[in-house]
Amino acid sequence: MQEFLANLNKNVYNKTMNELIAVSTGLFAGTITGIVPGAGVMVAMIVATPLLMHFDIIQLLLFYMSLASMVQFTGTIPAVYLGVPGETNSLPAVIEGTKFNKRKMAKLAIGICAIGSVLGSIVAVAITFGLLSVLVEHMTVFFSNATKFYLYIFIIAFCLLVYNKKNIVVNGILCSIGFALSMPGESDISSDIRYTMGIDDLRFGVPMMPVLIGFLIVPTIAKMISTSNPNVFLPNIDIGFCKVIKHFKKKLVASSFRGSVIGYLCGFVPGVSTVLSTNASYSFEKKLHPNTPGKLLVASETANNSGQFSSMLPLLLIGIPITGSEIVLYSMLVDAGWSPFQFDNVSNNADMIFKKIVPWFVVANIVGLIIAWPLARQVLNVFANGKKYMIAILAVGMLILNTYLGVLDYRVWLYTTCLLVFGCVGLAIKKYETVPLIFMYILGNDIEGVFYRQMLI
Amino acid sequence: MKIIKMILVLCLTLPLQIANAETQEQIVLINSGKAGGSFNARTQMYKEGLIANGYDVVFENIGKISQAVEVFKKSTKPTIMVYANNQVYKQDLFHTEQNFIMLEYQQPLYICKTNASKDKSGVLTVAHGKGYDPKLLTNLLGSEVVLVPYKNSGAMLKGILGGDVDMMVNNQGKSFKYMASGEGSCEPSDVLPIMGATVIGKNIDLQKIRNVIYDITMSIEFIEYHNSRKLFRPSSTWAQELAYTQELEKGYEIK
Numbered sequence: 001m002q003e004f005l006a007n008l009n010k011n012v013y014n015k016t017m018n019e020l021i022a023v024s025t026g027l028f029a030g031t032i033t034g035i036v037p038g039a040g041v042m043v044a045m046i047v048a049t050p051l052l053m054h055f056d057i058i059q060l061l062l063f064y065m066s067l068a069s070m071v072q073f074t075g076t077i078p079a080v081y082l083g084v085p086g087e088t089n090s091l092p093a094v095i096e097g098t099k100f101n102k103r104k105m106a107k108l109a110i111g112i113c114a115i116g117s118v119l120g121s122i123v124a125v126a127i128t129f130g131l132l133s134v135l136v137e138h139m140t141v142f143f144s145n146a147t148k149f150y151l152y153i154f155i156i157a158f159c160l161l162v163y164n165k166k167n168i169v170v171n172g173i174l175c176s177i178g179f180a181l182s183m184p185g186e187s188d189i190s191s192d193i194r195y196t197m198g199i200d201d202l203r204f205g206v207p208m209m210p211v212l213i214g215f216l217i218v219p220t221i222a223k224m225i226s227t228s229n230p231n232v233f234l235p236n237i238d239i240g241f242c243k244v245i246k247h248f249k250k251k252l253v254a255s256s257f258r259g260s261v262i263g264y265l266c267g268f269v270p271g272v273s274t275v276l277s278t279n280a281s282y283s284f285e286k287k288l289h290p291n292t293p294g295k296l297l298v299a300s301e302t303a304n305n306s307g308q309f310s311s312m313l314p315l316l317l318i319g320i321p322i323t324g325s326e327i328v329l330y331s332m333l334v335d336a337g338w339s340p341f342q343f344d345n346v347s348n349n350a351d352m353i354f355k356k357i358v359p360w361f362v363v364a365n366i367v368g369l370i371i372a373w374p375l376a377r378q379v380l381n382v383f384a385n386g387k388k389y390m391i392a393i394l395a396v397g398m399l400i401l402n403t404y405l406g407v408l409d410y411r412v413w414l415y416t417t418c419l420l421v422f423g424c425v426g427l428a429i430k431k432y433e434t435v436p437l438i439f440m441y442i443l444g445n446d447i448e449g450v451f452y453r454q455m456l457i
Numbered sequence: 458m459k460i461i462k463m464i465l466v467l468c469l470t471l472p473l474q475i476a477n478a479e480t481q482e483q484i485v486l487i488n489s490g491k492a493g494g495s496f497n498a499r500t501q502m503y504k505e506g507l508i509a510n511g512y513d514v515v516f517e518n519i520g521k522i523s524q525a526v527e528v529f530k531k532s533t534k535p536t537i538m539v540y541a542n543n544q545v546y547k548q549d550l551f552h553t554e555q556n557f558i559m560l561e562y563q564q565p566l567y568i569c570k571t572n573a574s575k576d577k578s579g580v581l582t583v584a585h586g587k588g589y590d591p592k593l594l595t596n597l598l599g600s601e602v603v604l605v606p607y608k609n610s611g612a613m614l615k616g617i618l619g620g621d622v623d624m625m626v627n628n629q630g631k632s633f634k635y636m637a638s639g640e641g642s643c644e645p646s647d648v649l650p651i652m653g654a655t656v657i658g659k660n661i662d663l664q665k666i667r668n669v670i671y672d673i674t675m676s677i678e679f680i681e682y683h684n685s686r687k688l689f690r691p692s693s694t695w696a697q698e699l700a701y702t703q704e705l706e707k708g709y710e711i712k
Contacts, residue, residue, distance in 0.1 A: 140619055141619075143619030143620075144616075145616060147619070189607075190587050190606060191523070191587050193523070446608075449606075449607075449608060453605055453606070453621065456603055457622070
């Protein structure tokens, strides 16, 4: 009996340690990603690939959740202090945050954003808990091919209409390139090999890593080099924790709740989720309170965190990724053995969310609050001074990563050639958002299968 | 002081560990199964068992079966892999005296039908895995069916539960799950060929390794139905099993 209990304790300890490793590395990656302009969750996932290859399914989910949550916190720091958006959702924070900074109130802005973010996360968890039983009851609706078919039409329409300043031609070309890259090798509906152009290694498809590095990391590095780094801190008034809480309770709670609900709903929109959450909440609040930067800032930043949580639900519950970074996660989860089709028991997935993900989500938010508030300036200083080293490490790291994965996959020459080609193309099209290309490359096979089946059924 | 002590111990034992590794027989173990699946379950089992038996196991995790077969064919080292008879024609890798180690398990394919389609007449839609040859299925099921291909057994289960199709041809595990849902019923097919998973190897003494892995059995936690049952392995002689496996694989030949 004692031996059994000792083994049980050891297993629990090992599992907790593994989860802690995933969460802490996710938080660390999120801190860097939020602060480095141009870097996003998707880029961070790719950079962390060597580590993520050794993670199991729960660890991958925890890493992603911590990373994505932390980015929402720390993305506000450069936005408020430097007027540079740390991530794509931080534009409202840039507009309203700089107003605070000019009045020497940056610390107050960071403080209310951090509290709002925590509140947004709590509201998102509460709404999910309330809606879950309804969702589970009607889950088979999501199993049908028709549901997926219409969802993919929606995603493709978003890819065409949202990115690159709504330039349909550019988005169409990017989607076509992505789809073409997904074609070689086996499809999802037949095990016949196709479009290999006589290249033996293409029988197993175009490798993912060179595509991601070439079309995402290379343009990101180019943007990082060209982004000026003002690194000028204006003098700021030091405001204590209690005062910020008091200010938040007195003036910002309602805005924060509104932001949470709007952000939560917008988080489900494929392709744009948190970007839409932030901007929709910001626009709505602007109609109600046009000249109150505090309310605008809190509403958008709260929506950010709330939307981040809800955007993960379609992936966690029914296996459909709806954002670019989730697609990378999806691919890694499948490689780790996760079956997106094992949803015949959805209540198990719901159970997993509330027992494994939510507790760590709370921890991630508390750490985010600490890092994004009292330590904000210190964190920013460290990274602002080491930009050139970071670029060099990133570039060399990606080269090594690509070669390493190529060797593991027995296709090192194909990996290297693809990296060279895609890197050059990525550099040439660096001014465009390549998310539609990545979407179609990763989901192309599944989209083809869903459309084909829809024709047959 | 403790750190220095640890470094000293490490330095002293390292050559010993390297020497041990050099004397161990190395074996490449190819895993072409996703976690939660039968192939992965068995490969993981062999990994642990071979290590416990003193082998230096090089574990190669390869997601796609075609890629795994390619690696197996090219390997110049002692290599083993879990394989299945329904793949032999597609992968051009048959069970022979030069590669057969043992038959791991066998199961019939199941045909499941939704409750809603029980009285349906006319053309029926049938979900099948993309690995199955449509010609073979049409020959066996008749021409009054529309074959709807899915990526794998899990996708098929999801499709039939979502109301995409009237029937599905699936493995035992997913068919049991479907029956448990109460949405339809399944029966083992007497016309579709029996699926048999095997262990194959090359550059290795097949009989010797068979004796080693035959006794590897353990209870491991798996994601799907494997967590509740012990792994089952039929017992017979090597020659009988090979003959039986070769007979089974002929069922997948398209006539």
